[in-house]
Structure formats: C-alpha cells, structure tokens
Amino acid sequence: MKRWEREGVAELEDLNLPDEEHLKKGVAIIECIQEIPCNPCVDACPTKAISMENINALPEIDYDKCVGCGKCVEVCPGLAVFLVKVVDDFALITLPYEFLPLPEEGSIVKALNREGKEICDAAVKKVKKGKTTIVTIELPKEYAMEARNIKV
Amino acid sequence: MRIEEHPILDFKRGREIYFYYNGKKIRAYEGETIAAALHATGVKVLSKSLKLERQRGFFCGIGKCSSCLMKVDGVPNVRTCITLVKDGMVVEDNDMELPEKEYPRCKFEKMECDIAIVGGGPAGLSAAIEASQYADVLIIDENHQLGGQLIKQTHKFFGSKKQRAGTRGIEIAKILEEEARKNCRVLLNTSVIGYYDRGYHFLAAVNRVDGIIYEIKAKKIIFATGAQENMLVFEGNDLPGVYGAGGVQTLMNVYGVKPGEKGIIIGAGNVGLILAYQLLQAGMEVACIVEALPKIGGYFVHAAKVRRCGIPIYTSHSIKEAYGNGSVEGAIIAKLDENWKFIEGSEKDIKCDFICLAVGLTPAIRLIAQTGATISFINEAGGWIALHNEYMETTKEGIYVAGDLANIEEASTAMIEGRIAGLHAVHTIKQIPNFEEKIREYMEELEIFRQG
Ligand code: SF4
Ligand code: SF4
Ligand code: FES
Numbered sequence A: 001m002k003r004w005e006r007e008g009v010a011e012l013e014d015l016n017l018p019d020e021e022h023l024k025k026g027v028a029i030i031e032c033i034q035e036i037p038c039n040p041c042v043d044a045c046p047t048k049a050i051s052m053e054n055i056n057a058l059p060e061i062d063y064d065k066c067v068g069c070g071k072c073v074e075v076c077p078g079l080a081v082f083l084v085k086v087v088d089d090f091a092l093i094t095l096p097y098e099f100l101p102l103p104e105e106g107s108i109v110k111a112l113n114r115e116g117k118e119i120c121d122a123a124v125k126k127v128k129k130g131k132t133t134i135v136t137i138e139l140p141k142e143y144a145m146e147a148r149n150i151k152v
Numbered sequence B: 001m002r003i004e005e006h007p008i009l010d011f012k013r014g015r016e017i018y019f020y021y022n023g024k025k026i027r028a029y030e031g032e033t034i035a036a037a038l039h040a041t042g043v044k045v046l047s048k049s050l051k052l053e054r055q056r057g058f059f060c061g062i063g064k065c066s067s068c069l070m071k072v073d074g075v076p077n078v079r080t081c082i083t084l085v086k087d088g089m090v091v092e093d094n095d096m097e098l099p100e101k102e103y104p105r106c107k108f109e110k111m112e113c114d115i116a117i118v119g120g121g122p123a124g125l126s127a128a129i130e131a132s133q134y135a136d137v138l139i140i141d142e143n144h145q146l147g148g149q150l151i152k153q154t155h156k157f158f159g160s161k162k163q164r165a166g167t168r169g170i171e172i173a174k175i176l177e178e179e180a181r182k183n184c185r186v187l188l189n190t191s192v193i194g195y196y197d198r199g200y201h202f203l204a205a206v207n208r209v210d211g212i213i214y215e216i217k218a219k220k221i222i223f224a225t226g227a228q229e230n231m232l233v234f235e236g237n238d239l240p241g242v243y244g245a246g247g248v249q250t251l252m253n254v255y256g257v258k259p260g261e262k263g264i265i266i267g268a269g270n271v272g273l274i275l276a277y278q279l280l281q282a283g284m285e286v287a288c289i290v291e292a293l294p295k296i297g298g299y300f301v302h303a304a305k306v307r308r309c310g311i312p313i314y315t316s317h318s319i320k321e322a323y324g325n326g327s328v329e330g331a332i333i334a335k336l337d338e339n340w341k342f343i344e345g346s347e348k349d350i351k352c353d354f355i356c357l358a359v360g361l362t363p364a365i366r367l368i369a370q371t372g373a374t375i376s377f378i379n380e381a382g383g384w385i386a387l388h389n390e391y392m393e394t395t396k397e398g399i400y401v402a403g404d405l406a407n408i409e410e411a412s413t414a415m416i417e418g419r420i421a422g423l424h425a426v427h428t429i430k431q432i433p434n435f436e437e438k439i440r441e442y443m444e445e446l447e448i449f450r451q452g
Helices: A003-007 A020-025 A040-044 A071-075 B034-040 B122-131 B148-152 B169-183 B245-254 B270-281 B300-307 B411-427 B435-451
Strands: A027-030 A081-087 A090-097 A108-112 A118-128 A133-140 A149-151 B016-021 B024-029 B069-072 B075-079 B090-092 B108-118 B137-140 B184-187 B190-197 B201-207 B213-223 B227-229 B242-244 B262-266 B285-290 B317-323 B330-335 B348-351 B354-357 B361-363 B375-378 B383-386 B399-401
Touching: A003 B300, A020 A027, A020 A081, A027 A071, A040 A071, A071 A081, A071 A090, A090 A118, A090 A149, A108 A133, A118 A149, B016 B034, B024 B034, B034 B245, B108 B122, B108 B201, B108 B411, B122 B137, B122 B148, B122 B169, B122 B213, B122 B411, B137 B213, B148 B169, B148 B245, B169 B184, B169 B411, B213 B411, B227 B245, B242 B245, B245 B270, B245 B354, B262 B270, B262 B317, B270 B285, B270 B300, B285 B317, B285 B348, B361 B383, B383 B399, B399 B411, B411 B435
Parallel strands: B016 B090, B108 B137, B108 B213, B137 B184, B213 B399, B242 B354, B262 B285, B262 B354
Antiparallel strands: A027 A081, A081 A090, A090 A133, A108 A118, A108 A149, A118 A133, B016 B024, B069 B075, B069 B090, B190 B201, B201 B213, B227 B361, B317 B330, B330 B348, B375 B383
C-alpha cells in the first residue's frame, strides 16, 4: 500500500515532475494520483496540455504545451493543481485557498507542506479573490515541491 | 455559536424573533429550525430516552432519527430539527402527554397527478425535471426547502461538464430547484405518511405546518427518500455532542451554527473528509479523523486537502469511548489489530467537544416498504433496499426508486438515476419521442461514472 492511500500525503515519486526548463517557464503540477470520475482540468486548458484517456483515467500533462496560465488551478474541484515557477533562487507557487481571513498582498505568511507542517516564511505576491481564492506566494526555491498550503 | 463569516457561504438570516424554551425567552432568526436556534444559544440536550432518561441531542438533523423530539406549542414528539421556529413559539421538554385541548378538524384535500415524486433532493428533482417535460408532476418533500442534502455541500463536484463538474452542491441545488419549479407542483413541509394500493397508487401526506392532509392519486410514484446516517456502537455514543456527519453539515452550512469548537471525525470516506474541511472553513478545529480500515476510503484529493491543513488521519483506528458530563468533553480512540480488536495500550485521549460519525448511510426504506415492492438485503448497496431494474422500477409496477434510497452513492449518480426513473415512468404512460436513445445515453453516463 502506498503512503498516500494510508495517510493522504503524496510523495514526490507519486508525481510527474517537470524539469528545470519547465519550472523556469512556470507550469502546473497536477497532484491528482487516484482514478476518479472527473475531467474539468482537461476542458479548461487552453493549450490542450492536459489529456485523459477517459473520464476515470488520470490526467496527463504535457509540460511542453503548458503555458502556466493557471486555468486548471481555478477549476479543479479537488484543489489538486498548483502552479510552480522558479525565478533565480525563488519559487512562485500559486495555490487555491478557501479559508478566512484571506492573506494580504505584500504580507508574510507561513508556507505549509503536504502534512500541514510549517516549513518556511513566504511572501504573498498576488491574491485573486473568489470563493476559491487563488494565492501566489514566493519562497526559497528548495521548497518549490514541498509548499502546498499557507497559514495566514 | 453562530458563524459570522464564511469563505464560501453568506448566511442570510431572517427577521429576529423570540421563542420560549422551558419558559426562557430565546432569540432566533426566522427561517431557522428550532434545533438550530437552540444550538446557537448553547442548548445541546433536546430530549431524553424513554426508559433510562438518558439525555439526547440532535443526531441526523434531517428528520430521520427522532433524537430531537420536543413539545412544541403543546404538541409532543415534534422533530425540532426540521420544524422552523416561529415568533412566540413555546418549546418544552417532551413528555408524550397529549394536551387536553380541542384539536381542529383536519382539512382534507384531494390531488391527482401523473407522476408523484417523494423527496426533493438531487434524485427527486432530476426525476421531476425529466418527467415534467412530458407529464404532470407533483413533488412532495418534508423539509421547508428543496434540494435535499445538496443544500449543505459547499465543495465543488467532480464529474464532467455535463454533470456540472466544478459547481458546488449548494449551487446545483438552486439550479435544479429553479428548473423543477418551472413545470412541477411542489408541496413542502409535507410528510408522506402512507402508501395504499387502491387499484391505483395512492399516497396520504400531511402538511406539518397547516395540518392539511393530502390524498394523492398518482399514475406512477418515484420514491427518492434518501438515506439516514449510521450509528456506531461505542460507550457514550448517545451523549449529546455525538452527531451524524450530515447533521453537523446541516447545522453549520445551512443554519450557520457551530456544533462546538473542536471536533473529531469517525470515518475517512468522502463524507468524513469533506466534513473535516468544511469544519475548518466554518472556523472550528478538527483534532483528527479516525478510520477503522487500513486505508482511506474517500478520494485522495479530499484527503490531501485536509492533510495539508494539518489534520491527522489515523487509519486502523476506531473510537472506544466518548466521555463527558452531560455532553461530549473528549474521546478515547485506539488502534485496531487485523481482527478489528482494540490493541491494548494504544489508546489516545483526545479532548474535543463534539464527535461526528461518518460511518455510512442506510437507505430510508420505511415508506417504500409499504408499497409491497420486494425489499432485499444487498450489502454493496448499503443494506435493505427495494430491488429495481435498470429503469429504476421496483418489483411493484409503477413504483420507482432513485438516489440513495436505491443504492448509497454520490449525488452525481443520484441525479442520473432520477433522470432515468423520470423518463421511464412517463414512457409507460405515454410515448416519448426518441425514448430509447435518451435512456441509453443516461445509462451510459451512469456506467462511466460508476467505473471511477
Ligand atoms: S496552467 Fe494553463 S496551460 Fe498549463 S495545464 Fe493548466 S490550464 Fe493548461
Ligand atoms: S480537475 Fe482536478 S480532480 Fe479533476 S481530474 Fe483534473 S486534476 Fe483531478
Ligand atoms: S430527527 Fe431530528 S435530529 Fe434526527
């Protein structure tokens, strides 16, 4: 049994990871690793970077086609998609957030990992408000594949 | 204990009103139930068990468990979780004594329709929308609003565009209601109390607010009465503060009232996982989710959402005991071995003021059982169900089932089942153009959805 089946925490080896060039461009990391009947990410993608054999299959992403627009982050009902872009020594992570209070642009929040543990400080760069608010944070690039939530 | 701010929901509270609880004047808002208004002021004990007089709180929140019975304006045994509070209402502890007052004579009203639909949740509304394109449809629901359990689902649904993926359950409820109301007659606050075979299908129903008794003659009936939450056996499971997961969702997401400050959840299926996330959204704490199976039963994406908020999920664990003086103050959980026995010494004492049971649902068959349709125990479907064919018709001609009543599944499948039942029920009365094509399409959709 995989760890995620027991604990609900994905490990990097469970994911299809982009290479450095893709990360510089900024791409979507899809953390949807169990077959469920769902496909809005496929419909939302303007460049057809996400494909799926049938509605129950896992979404496959073609990092060459992904332009990092974030549409899939907004539509995913599982809140399972994150944008990651590496700029020099920093990583910009865009994630869905559905709690109050909302973070303020320019403020510092705590970045949390997949187990909800605080890993470092993060600067809030952008807040796109909605029922599912889309937040972009900046943090040291070594946390690019760890930080998946924030604590305001 | 009221939720003032919420990231997804706006609580539009009605006019401020006052009612009396055991002589005490209590403020409430129009449009909320008696049980919700009492909870908002911190009253968790609603009734007592008959024999041992053990205190009972609210459990299911949707009128299906009877743990919230109180005396309202002199009438005993009123389900306070589905009865709206009114200005000047007198609410007292239940005592089973009928008051010595003159009861007004019941008013009777006769109604006729092609298709009667009992239950206005996702399955019932979908059946109504489909059937009302071709026939005269009457929807009967005992709640004061349509939408069934969708009205408390704040998360976005999965599926494809066609099934409104990405739309929240609460929004789906509104869309379905609007569509259904276009062509259907609707009776709310109305409980169907009996089915009779008079050579035709006949239902007796009573409006609990104005006391009218409806005698309904229908060519076909679709039952979509949903399900009730399962109880779990452990010490202290009847303490006020032990709730059904759905009951908590109703309280916080429909009425904006908190069940407590810190809870634990038993069961890591989708209901338990979603509830944990919703509790955080409503500003409460969740100490942990406990699951008896060795792995998480719900979707990984739901589990990942709660894990990254820091909520632990303990698999191969269960609850041993709930304790507290008058209401929940904590729980003892422990690890299970391969034979489902508690491992001695593995106990953890978790402080919490409420416990949510998300350990599955049982189809609510009491009414459908009256029709004479064959009822059978099918474990995979959730217990005792009315056997039905691929068109959702039971063994009794003209009697259909749909949704959780037919088979415990997701709202998405309930909606497709409703469509199938609605379409087929009409088709047996009158020819529908392209019937074969339409029904095949729905069946394929259902098939695909179930493979996931
Ligand atoms: S970020 Fe934009 S381009 Fe990339 S996969 Fe998502 S929707 Fe497609
Ligand atoms: S929309 Fe989200 S949950 Fe649905 S398949 Fe795509 S990534 Fe998975
Ligand atoms: S019937 Fe009211 S809480 Fe169950």
